[in-house]
Amino acid sequence: MNFKEKINKTAILAKLQFTENESKQFVETFEQLLDFISIIDELDIEKVAPLVQIHKYDIEFRDDKVDEGISLKEALLNKPSKDKNDFFTIPKVIS
Numbered sequence: 001m002n003f004k005e006k007i008n009k010t011a012i013l014a015k016l017q018f019t020e021n022e023s024k025q026f027v028e029t030f031e032q033l034l035d036f037i038s039i040i041d042e043l044d045i046e047k048v049a050p051l052v053q054i055h056k057y058d059i060e061f062r063d064d065k066v067d068e069g070i071s072l073k074e075a076l077l078n079k080p081s082k083d084k085n086d087f088f089t090i091p092k093v094i095s
Contacts, residue, residue, distance in 0.1 A: 003027045 001009075007026045011018050018026070072086060081089050 003030050 004023060004027050007018070007023055007030075010016075011023075076086065076088075079088050083089070
């Protein structure tokens, strides 16, 4: 599958529409990007250790502690709708 076919397939899956000119620009951009990235293939990384962590220090984890938390009444004090329901009402986000 060539770049143009991949871009068209991805556009369909993402429900995007591209003009012929936009598709051509994407193909050119991706080819330039891959050419640039191919420079990495020329590097000798035989003696380079794999990168496990980007920081030179260890991350300190804290112990999980169970706290009392807040009551349902306190949690609902700032809800946008002032109805009497014991839950948050939000707009529908899935069509």
